[in-house]
Amino acid sequence: MKRCLIIGFLCLFYQGFTQTVPETFKKKVDSLVTAAPEGYSPLHSVLRSHRRDTVLMRYFANASDAAQYIDGHAYALNELGRNYRNLSQFSRSIELHKRALDLAAENDNLEFRVSSLNNLGVVYRRTSSIRTAMDYNQQALELAESVENPSRSIKRSINVSVNCIGNLYQMLNQHDRAIAYFEKSLQLETELNNLLGQAVNSQNIGECKEELGDLTGALKDYRTSLALNEKIDNDMGRVICNNAIAKIYIKQDNPQEAIELLQHALPKAQKLGDGFLIAPVFINLGWSKLLLKKYTEAEKNMLQGLKIAEEKSLISEASQANRLLSELNKEQRNFEKALTYNLKAEELQEQILNTSTVRYVNDIMFRYDSQKRSNEIEVLAKEKEIVELNLRKKNTTLLISAIVLALLAGIFYILYRQYQLKNEKKLLTLEQSMLRSQMNPHFLFNSLNSIKLYIINNEQKNAVHYLNKFSKLVRKILEASSLREIPLAEELETVELYMNIENIRFSNEIDFEIKISDEIDPHTVKIPSLILQPFLENALWHGLSSKTGEKKIVLNVRKASDENFIHISITDNGIGRMASEEIKQSKVLKRKSVGIDITKERLSNFSRDYLNSFNLQILDLYTEDGKPEGTKVLLHIPIV
Structure with missing residues (x-):
């Protein structure tokens, strides 16, 4: 009764604010606030289609806050933070994720704590603040792995943490270690059948292979990622993949084909409004035109990319733009400007790759691996005791196990044959339709x-x-x-x-x-x-x-x-x-x-x-x- 009175008061209090909020969404929020489900999954299943609408998420955040529904408030703040991150408004995004983290800690909700920590890690990584990003992602990973029987949401968070740590090693040019983390995350995402996670990790592996000089392998991974993004209709993924494929074409001395892909990707990136996507497209367009000796157009595109990178604090992209501008001015024999741009590029790269940061990240991971090994030894000792007990029962259960396995093998064979017949029928239908x-x-x-x-x-x-x-x-x-x-x-x-x-x-x-x-x-x-x-x-x-x-x-x-x-x-x-x-x-x-x-x-x-x-x-x-x-x-x- 008390919760219903609060909701009624909210409807009056926010009447002016909610004029642009559809009545159907207001009713959905009223139901959620009244039911107050615990955890991430029940909220996400209802609000998934609305989470990119900042007006609706802000309305839900205010409604949850007034009703003291802490899980709902934390969910809304995290989604708002993700939206502002994708608009490259990083300070505002950090503020929202920290508020969500405080609420999750207050309500002792581990799912939202892990989610908030991972989101903070992603934002700081976007701004090349590697040490801070590593702290947040490492905390998220340790917290998630402490759960004995993790839910699907916790498993997803573990995959995100592993992927984020791989991204940080990639930024530090430790590509072999980065690939190991990405492959681990890819395997876990495949087990969960999460196509978006598979697409992200395939893209990351391709980027590392590209840096290691394996352009053919990188191109294959980029195309795998693009196919997955097409399957889930993800415009952000399309832009990232096409930009990466275009970069391979540039390195293979095929700038014209790169320009076609980039010009196709640019409107999508601009529509999404994320500087993290727009800046690299402009920079690579400039690079392609530099190879074609279209210096005026190349400089214009590079400067556009540099401006966006500087406005959005994208240090890595700014370093790349300065390096290419240095090459452009060198070809035009503007050696003073070339030197200025080159020094700026080196300064930004040093900001990312300073020795203390690399040592700091390696120390954190060493401590984490040592602690994890100690925990594994304790677990193995307990498992040994359990195995010794189970061995006493093994003789009596062996025959039953064999019968069950035989039955399962027969069932799997029947299912496999049905699958084959279904595929053959589908293929025949396609051939008939084609004819x-x-x-x-x-x-x-x-x-x-x-x-x-x-x-x-x-x-x-x-x-x-x-x-x-x-x-x-x-x-x-x-x-x-x-x-x-x-x-x-x-x-x-x-x-x-x-x-x-x-x-x-x-x-x-x-x-x-x-x-x-x-x-x-x-x-x-x-x-x-x-x-x-x-x-x-x-x-x-x-x-x-x-x-x-x-x-x-x-x-x-x-x-x-x-x-x-x-x-x-x-x-x-x-x-x-x-x-x-x-x-x-x-x-x-x-x-x-x-x-x-x-x-x-x-x-x-x-x-x-x-x-x-x-x-x-x-x-x-x-x-x-x-x-x-x-x-x-x-x-x-x-x-x-």
Whole structure:
């Protein structure tokens, strides 16, 4: 009754403040404050979708504070702190996390204490305050590991602590030790099936491999992380991964491809508003343009990145920007400015990597490892006593265990066979759907109708020519549909036949060109069958059908920087996806395109079967003044 009166008072007291808060959220908060669940998980399950809204979290914080619901207040403060951290407002973030830590200590809630400590460690790491960050993350790890039967939330906190310590070693250029922590965290996140945690650790491992000179290994880890971020629709992860991949392209002397990725990532980073994401993108853009000797543009991008890094106290990014500005001025023979920037870069790097900090971190971890070993010895002694007791019962339980194992093996085999049959059925369904999309009735009818017009107009030569092509295309589609992989040459021949026939309906206005790099033999390279036609169809009917003037599609095949992969790009100069979508929405009859969705799912199945990464990107192309000038499809395919 007393809690209900408090809630009623809150509704009056915060009436002016809550005018922008939806009534549904107010009711949700009233229910939470009344029920007052303990711990992180029940709160997070209700508020997960609202945690990035600072207005709603502030309302919940005030409501929990007034009702003296300490767990709710601590949760809201931590989420507010995370939001301000992602906006690079680090002082405000630290203040909120410290208030949450005090509340958790007051309420003796271990989950929120560990969460607050880890959050503080992340904020201080962002500002390169390594010693302070290590103190907080180490406290969080020791506290979480003290729990005998940890909940899922505590296990996640342990993984975060291990990852944070790995990040600190990475900042100290101790990359082998950092990789050991990241791999441990990755294993734990995999056990919890936490895709975000797996993505973060894969990215971190890639960064360490990059610093150790293993660019191929780093690129593989970045692409693994990107695939996981795509799966969970995480824009922040996309920006980080694309920036990292672009950096590899820069180091592989491929700045133009790096610029394409960075320009694609920049709007997403700016929309998120996190200087931690925006600054590196600008800095790497400047680096790419420096390699292309576009000095004015390079300097502009570097200075933009440096300004953001300095405003947000991002010391590592500021050091990188100063180093690149020094190189730029050296190439322009501005040696005085080059020296100034270089000295500033060294000063900032020294601030991160000073000897006392390295020694301090190593001492903390040595003490922690020693204490942990002592605890493990005590645990092993107790376990030995338990084992000796259990050995007396072993003979009587051995037979039962064997029977149970046999039953489990039989059950697992049945489940495995069911899984295999389910996958085979799914694959068959996909192949049938793929064949139906290739043999689209509208396409068949329209193609035959076009050939019929040639016959009616007594153009027998054209009619016979296109009828031969049409029959050859149908035969090739039927033959390829029964195969999982076909030579690249056959796939290219099939799409060329398709384009020739479709071009009849466009009055031969489409300029279709296939380019193949000299180092690729299309007869020996194999790719999944019938994967290119859906993208060409999409370019024709969504990109070029509503366009006036020159209409062009270019299919380009070249070797990737990784020798085990090829790049296939399909570029059209159509109206772009945004304009196409507007035209589609205005139509009464909307044609649903399923070919690309089926192709994506087929590539996903190939990834599982061959343990390879089939990456697909669709990029919007723009002119220098920001006007759409077509679409580019990028396929990154392993050589089978």
